[in-house]
């Protein structure tokens with residue numbers, strides 16, 4: 001029998017908190033939590049529930065009785081529809097407050113950790129236009145507004161280049177201006193879209209998996225270099241060259257113009273051949289005199305300015321004296337490894353993406369750093385006792401895993417190796433807390449430093465320093 005999910009209305013609900021997955025929080029008359037999407041803490045609203053569970057409701061505000069003084073005017077015309085910057089209507093100082101609270105709550109509630117006095121979150125100087133990488137999707141069936149659907153007019157312009165509507169894999173919002181990446185990002189996206197329409201190139205149809213244009217990636221760098229990559233599905237050489245040549249002529253500042261022909265079901269490019277159409281197949285990012293080569297598949301922190309702050313804090317937490325062996329787990333293109341290398345005897349980096357490790361090695365050579373070694377493979381298979389026997393017992397481990405956190409075998413291996421200090425950098429304090437709980441019999445949390453890499457969103461980075469008990 002299907003469970004009835006009857007919608008309910010609660011009146012005059014005060015929104016009291018924000019955090020988990022970017023949702024705001026109110027209380028139902030029976031004390032149950034209501035997770036809301038379109039409010040700011042301090043608003044008083046009527047709520048229509050959309051989901052009912054044993055311990056909580058989900059809902060949306062339908063009537064606003066009063067607006068919170070934490071509110072600010074969102075800058076983006078797509079706010080509320082686009083899945084991107086969902087906290088734009090909350091003042092930045094309040095965003096920071098809730099991010100800090102989220103980190104501390106996760107460490108205490110999930111990790112059951114005793115925390116030292118935490119340092120205030122480090123806010124980002126740039127609160128808009130801070131991203132160095134954006135990916136936009138093409139679609140021939142764009143998201144339409146209610147007025148468009150209800151109007152009698154026939155809608156002929158269904159092509160879109162933009163972002164997925166939250167929860168809808170086949171609907172793309174056509175973006176006019178995005179506030180996340182500096183220009184010429186918007187100009188390139190609009191030109192690509194308009195030129196394609198004018199010249200009859202077909203946009204991807206996600207349901208039937210056809211169409212020429214599939215996605216557009218733009219990477220900017222603090223060096224001024226610019227990478228643009230178009231992902232095609234159907235392969236039409238004439239049209240492909242037409243649109244790429246137009247980009248090349250219209251934006252001579254593009255230093256790396258790439259494409260990929262991907263006819264798989266999903267649009268990840270990691271198993272695809274990237275072809276260089278003009279310029280180089282990579283760009284360079286620079287930090288503290290170090291140069292980092294970035295190709296289309298490389299991971300690089302998306303907020304470059306704040307990444308510098310993150311790395312400086314990581315290095316400060318490691319507090320190296322010069323005679324230590326450091327392991328940099330999940331090293332990516334070896335950025336942290338190279339960043340701390342000057343202060344260490346030797347750094348060993350491990351990462352699963354072969355291209356990233358190739359870049360890490362090339363970067364180290366270019367930066368004339370000869371006390372780093374890089375190894376490729378799945379962490380739990382590489383970071384083993386045998387590996388330690390060959391490469392030495394680390395004095396310090398720096399670890400910066402992806403959102404899912406560390407595999408439990410990796411945590412066990414860290415405990416076995418038992419370095420004096422562990423610096424754990426994470427973009428997901430919930431999985432970080434889960435991992436730290438497994439380590440708490442052997443390690444004490446000495447410092448906690450949240451860093452905001454992603455203003456206008458609920459995401460937050462966190463650095464924890466652990467010392468052996």
Ligand SMILES: C[S@@+](CC[C@H](N)C(=O)[O-])C[C@H]1O[C@@H](n2cnc3c(N)ncnc32)[C@H](O)[C@@H]1O
Nearest residue numbers: 299330331332335351352353378379400401402
């Ligand atoms: C958050 S990024 C950190 C990268 C790097 N520390 C930096 O700041 O640029 C996580 C990295 O872990 C890598 N990774 C993900 N799963 C992995 C695994 N199972 N084994 C090894 N590396 C993995 C990803 O490819 C990515 O480069």
